[in-house]
Amino acid sequence: MSADSTAAVRPRNRKQTIVDAAGRIFSEHGYHAASMEEIAADVGITAAALYRHFPNKYALFAACANVMADRLVATLDEVAPGAPLADVLAAVTRGTVTHRASSGLYRWESRYLDREDRHSLALKFGQVVDRMTEAVRREYPLPGAGLRAVAALGVIGSITMHRTSIAQRRVEEVLVESALRVAATDPATGGAGTHAVELPSGPASRTRRSEIIAAAIPLFEQDGFANVTNGRIAEAVGLVPSALYRYFPGKADILAAACLQAAGILAQAVEQNLRGVDDPGHALLALARTYVAYSFEHTALTSVANAELAGLPAALQRPLVSAQREHIAVWERELRAARPELDQRQARVLVHAGFGVVVEAGRKLRWEDVPANRDAVSALLVGALGV
Secondary structure (H helix, E strand, O other), rough: OHHHHHHEEEEEEOOHHHHHHHHHHHHOOOOOOHHHHHHHHOOOHHHHHHHHOOHHHHHHHHHHHHHHHHHHHHHHHHHOOOHHHHHHHOOOOHHHHHHHHHOOOHHHHHHHHHHHHHHHEEEEEEHHHHHHHHHHHHOOOOOOOHHHHHHHHHHHHHHHHHHOOOHHHHHHHHHHHHHHHHHHOOOHHHHHHOOOOOOOOOOOOOOOHHHHHHHHHHHHHHHHHHHHHHHHHHOOOOOOOHHHHHHOOOHHHHHHHHHHHHHHHHHHHHHHHHHHOOOHHHHHHHHHHHHHHHHHHHHHHHHHHHHHHHHOOOOHHHHHHHHHHHHHHHHHHHHHOOOOOOOHHHHHHHHHHHHHHHHHHHHHHHOOHHHHHHHHHHHHHHHHHHO
């Protein structure tokens, strides 16, 4: 075959096709669980052909992260300076929904970038946040423009974190309306007329299993699940590595047990704080404040769970996914009671939008656990729901 005929059958956009496929697979399975062979098969090429474009998995991963950030920056560059906030939000939402399968990559997986690449990516996202903050401040001159801007971006980014099937045009409308409400919410209203919620205490670290879980989660958060060895976990609780297997079959089982433990705490807190609450609006406020309190008190665990859950074996994922669905179903029920015009899919999208607000606003506040921060995030979450 001649060089000309080879060029004719090789798509000119092959590199972009690879990046798009890799972004989907990294987002779905996590950085460490994804393989170059799987990515190559998805594109329809051999692994050897893939390595001609990218020398290793890290180089491909960094390219995915940068392409996604560059898309966002380019999208905003196309919006006229001084454009209404709705236009800015619509542009970002359209791009995010179009690339939904891969756009969530940055949220958790960027921890695996090296310092220089992470800094470069942060600068790009900084441009997006600055542009959004400017538009939010101009249209709604309330306190905390930066916080409201990242919370609105959290609404939009939430669509990458679940698989609810809904028409693109409709989901864009739901997300833009929600993000606009968040941008217009005064964070200082979160504590007005409300009562503090209570969270049940977690199990005391008196058993070896609970000690192991308590020691492992900070390590997973700091270095990433894949980079923490059984030896380090064992050392943290004064065991030899082989002794760890008396309590857990493997490292993944420790993470799954921790997530189930946390899910139980959240479910108990929801039941406790909804007891005797009949009005759907009041119930949603109680749910919001419960979820925010849980997120601030269990920051390390929620961060690890969100980042690493996709990489767990299916058998360990199932009970965790089931617990998550049960929790979301409570939110959906109360939200549709408060807003009967919503169908089930729209309500689910909004519930996840509220969770996205908590993630991004909490990060912006560096998870500093003080009443004012809990109140602010609760107000923004309720704003996202539109109740």
